[in-house]
Amino acid sequence: MSGTARVVIAVAAWLAIGGAGRRGAAQVSATAGALVAPTEHRLDAGFGLERSFGLTFGAEGTVRVRSWLDADLHLQGGTLSSDDAGVVDRDLAELGAQARVRPVAWLAFTAGATRRTYSSVIARQRWTVLSVGAEMRLLFSGGATSGILRVAALPVVDVDGLGDADGGFSVAAGMEYRRDRLEAALWYSLERYEWPAGVGGRRLEQLAALTFVLRARVLGG
Numbered sequence: 001m002s003g004t005a006r007v008v009i010a011v012a013a014w015l016a017i018g019g020a021g022r023r024g025a026a027q028v029s030a031t032a033g034a035l036v037a038p039t040e041h042r043l044d045a046g047f048g049l050e051r052s053f054g055l056t057f058g059a060e061g062t063v064r065v066r067s068w069l070d071a072d073l074h075l076q077g078g079t080l081s082s083d084d085a086g087v088v089d090r091d092l093a094e095l096g097a098q099a100r101v102r103p104v105a106w107l108a109f110t111a112g113a114t115r116r117t118y119s120s121v122i123a124r125q126r127w128t129v130l131s132v133g134a135e136m137r138l139l140f141s142g143g144a145t146s147g148i149l150r151v152a153a154l155p156v157v158d159v160d161g162l163g164d165a166d167g168g169f170s171v172a173a174g175m176e177y178r179r180d181r182l183e184a185a186l187w188y189s190l191e192r193y194e195w196p197a198g199v200g201g202r203r204l205e206q207l208a209a210l211t212f213v214l215r216a217r218v219l220g221g
Helices: 003-020
Strands: 026-044 049-066 069-080 090-104 107-119 124-140 145-159 167-179 182-198 201-219
Touching: 026 069, 026 090, 049 090, 049 201, 107 145, 124 167, 145 182
Parallel strands: none
Antiparallel strands: 026 049, 026 201, 049 069, 069 090, 090 107, 107 124, 124 145, 145 167, 167 182, 182 201
């Protein structure tokens, strides 16, 4: 079974399990926003550390399908450059979807799928990533400001030419502010992956970003 098929099946199963035990009145609302993120990519394949950096830009949208269920979609891209000798510039393009199921107001369980592509003059590398995790919120200022912590396991990381990673994880922490129909958020995120030992040793790869998002509510109250 391909990595993409496993992603689709796993996310569908997660949504089915999350929705089976809970029912809520339809309270559909939606937000749309734009994001910018200074982004750093690091790779250590056993031949020295390679680093590249650049600004990525994108858009995101969230639909609240039920009072306890959100569906997110984001797209993002940019160019990552390096001053290190022998490291080529690469273009990053990403499309991702995620579902959030909230058993209580301050906690959500998440499941998501991401397709990511790194393109350079040498090659094009496609990634398929599945994440399963949790998101915790701490409210301040009467609920207008929230502290956010996200943690997730990445049980499926399938990369062209490399196969499946041994596994990975992602963490993120930040703040979100809401006023009327507008929202602003700032968070730092880190994804890290590891592959079995090859010719040069174990392959370690990570992607980190400091993301700023500005959103507006476009549907619902």
